[in-house]
Amino acid sequence: MDWWFFFEVVVGGLLSGVMYSLVALGFVLIFKASGVFNFAQGAMVLFAALTFVRLLEMNIPMLAALGLTMIVMVILAIAIERIVLRPLVNQDLIILFMATIGLNYFIEGMAQLVWDSDVHVLNLGIDEYAGFEIGNAFINKFDVWAALIAGVLVLILSLFFRYTVIGRALRAVADDHQAALSVGIPLRTIWIYVWSTAGLVALVAGVVWGSKLGVQFAISTVALKAIPVLIIGGFTSVPGAILGGLIVGCGEKLAEVYVGPFVGGAIENWFPYMLAMVVLMIRPQGIFGEKIIERV
Amino acid sequence: MSIKDKNTAAQSDILMNIKDISLSFGGLKALLNVNLHIKKGEILAIIGPNGAGKSSMLNVISGIYVPQKGTVEWKGKLRKKIAPHNIARMGIARTFQNIALFRGMTALENILTGRNILMKRNLFHEMFYIGKGRRQEEEHRKKVEEIIDYLEIQSIRKTPVARLPYGLQKRVELGRALALEPELLLLDEPMAGMNVEEKEDMCRFILDVNDQFGTTIVLIEHDMGVVMDISDRVAVLDYGIKIADGTPDKVRSEQKVIDAYLGVG
Numbered sequence: 001m002d003w004w005f006f007f008e009v010v011v012g013g014l015l016s017g018v019m020y021s022l023v024a025l026g027f028v029l030i031f032k033a034s035g036v037f038n039f040a041q042g043a044m045v046l047f048a049a050l051t052f053v054r055l056l057e058m059n060i061p062m063l064a065a066l067g068l069t070m071i072v073m074v075i076l077a078i079a080i081e082r083i084v085l086r087p088l089v090n091q092d093l094i095i096l097f098m099a100t101i102g103l104n105y106f107i108e109g110m111a112q113l114v115w116d117s118d119v120h121v122l123n124l125g126i127d128e129y130a131g132f133e134i135g136n137a138f139i140n141k142f143d144v145w146a147a148l149i150a151g152v153l154v155l156i157l158s159l160f161f162r163y164t165v166i167g168r169a170l171r172a173v174a175d176d177h178q179a180a181l182s183v184g185i186p187l188r189t190i191w192i193y194v195w196s197t198a199g200l201v202a203l204v205a206g207v208v209w210g211s212k213l214g215v216q217f218a219i220s221t222v223a224l225k226a227i228p229v230l231i232i233g234g235f236t237s238v239p240g241a242i243l244g245g246l247i248v249g250c251g252e253k254l255a256e257v258y259v260g261p262f263v264g265g266a267i268e269n270w271f272p273y274m275l276a277m278v279v280l281m282i283r284p285q286g287i288f289g290e291k292i293i294e295r296v
Numbered sequence: 297m298s299i300k301d302k303n304t305a306a307q308s309d310i311l312m313n314i315k316d317i318s319l320s321f322g323g324l325k326a327l328l329n330v331n332l333h334i335k336k337g338e339i340l341a342i343i344g345p346n347g348a349g350k351s352s353m354l355n356v357i358s359g360i361y362v363p364q365k366g367t368v369e370w371k372g373k374l375r376k377k378i379a380p381h382n383i384a385r386m387g388i389a390r391t392f393q394n395i396a397l398f399r400g401m402t403a404l405e406n407i408l409t410g411r412n413i414l415m416k417r418n419l420f421h422e423m424f425y426i427g428k429g430r431r432q433e434e435e436h437r438k439k440v441e442e443i444i445d446y447l448e449i450q451s452i453r454k455t456p457v458a459r460l461p462y463g464l465q466k467r468v469e470l471g472r473a474l475a476l477e478p479e480l481l482l483l484d485e486p487m488a489g490m491n492v493e494e495k496e497d498m499c500r501f502i503l504d505v506n507d508q509f510g511t512t513i514v515l516i517e518h519d520m521g522v523v524m525d526i527s528d529r530v531a532v533l534d535y536g537i538k539i540a541d542g543t544p545d546k547v548r549s550e551q552k553v554i555d556a557y558l559g560v561g
Contacts, residue, residue, distance in 0.1 A: 168408065172412075175401065184476070
């Protein structure tokens with residue numbers, strides 16, 4: 001067995017796993033704070049990436065475009081709270097979930113209506129084929145950058161949730177609406193914060209994925225890859241989203257390279273789902289998910 | 297326990313004055329022409345058989361429900377409809393009949409969250425625990441630790457509340473309400489589901505809070521022994537109507553109250 005090759009596959013897998021984690025993070029944020037599985041997260045990734053790339057094409061400098069897109073995502077969050085969430089306050093979670101399915105199609109459609117449905121090249125100034133070697137293993141530079149960005153994002157989000165007043169308010173709302181109100185936490189404001197944060201994470205994911213695949217409709221479907229990540233890592237855990245992403249990325253690459261040839265290849269596409277199924281059977285709440293304790 | 301003489305209560309001693317309120321849900325009349333005042337510093341118990349309108353009354357006091365008829369004065373001023381999250385800012389804190397804690401947090405974090413509205417926001421400082429953020433956190437932590445000592449829950453500070461036994465959960469919930477430093481504390485069946493020992497502890501905490509901080513307390517409770525022991529005044533509701541209001545001794549001997557509890561009439 002060629003250990004350098006093995007190493008290269010593992011590192012490649014881990015790095016691509018980080019990309020999945022980025023998308024999964026957006027889901028975790030909203031799920032943590034409202035218990036809603038936001039089906040529209042993929043569409044938000046697409047919308048953010050499209051907005052960013054089209055602003056760049058208008059010759060707006062990169063930082064300004066990033067700032068503008070952030071503002072657009074915050075406005076989107078406010079609109080979602082106002083138009084979708086507020087009328088559905090106190091409804092069952094399944095109803096909110098259904099609403100996000102509708103929201104998904106709306107945002108997808110709007111993104112392509114406002115901008116367009118062409119494939120746009122997004123160049124961040126990092127050559128996506130460049131790399132460096134560790135021993136005999138080739139490591140892709142772009143993937144390392146993506147991993148760094150994701151790492152910083154996760155660190156900031158973890159600190160934010162754990163130590164800030166707003167972070168605590170977010171967790172409070174997630175746990176109990178009534179109790180949160182009784183200590184003076186306004187639900188609406190908190191929802192705007194959550195959806196804005198999810199929007200900003202979608203922007204980061206969109207920029208990273210967009211520069212890898214080109215900004216196109218297909219990046220809204222990378223959200224599907226986030227589902228096994230979430231099941232494995234746990235829906236409520238930020239570190240879980242990261243670990244889940246790493247396991248999925250690494251697992252699917254290893255499976256493709258070492259098991260693929262025996263079964264005709266293309267394992268990569270279904271392997272994560274199978275892994276998720278196994279986790280569901282052994283540990284339904286995911287690796288880092290909160291165990292549901294019910295008092296009888 | 298001293299029983300305060302209600303005849304000496306001047307206008308300024310009244311924290312809340314509820315005048316002639318009626319509340320109904322659809323065709324169901326929950327409260328009918330009820331008058332009730334809450335005096336500063338007293339422990340007022342609202343009692344009555346099931347379905348008498350006690351919880352509705354508590355929700356009117358907290359401002360969650362706005363009665364269709366009648367007025368509510370808070371510190372001498374007419375209170376208008378308020379957003380649920382602004383109740384805490386008025387100085388009214390509460391606990392719930394079915395414990396409503398932040399289940400994903402530790403006891404300490406739960407109580408700290410009770411102080412959220414007293415804290416200022418500076419994301420950067422808070423996240424990295426420096427400067428203003430750090431000073432603020434430490435200051436509030438000190439207050440929270442005081443409450444924790446007070447309620448004798450030092451040993452479970454870092455335990456996620458979902459794992460705590462019922463009695464301790466109720467205590468943490470009281471701690472969270474106290475963290476707001478409220479003027480008026482509403483307790484919805486604070487002893488429900490507790491054993492004798494836990495009830496005794498809870499009674500002691502309620503009396504201490506009232507005594508030391510001067511917090512006005514309104515509580516709903518089914519355990520008559522407890523109610524008669526700790527309350528300065530008792531108001532009795534039956535079918536949405538106030539049938540008695542006075543010192544425990546006075547209320548206990550009223551025929552209407554006895555009838556309501558025995559199901560006569």
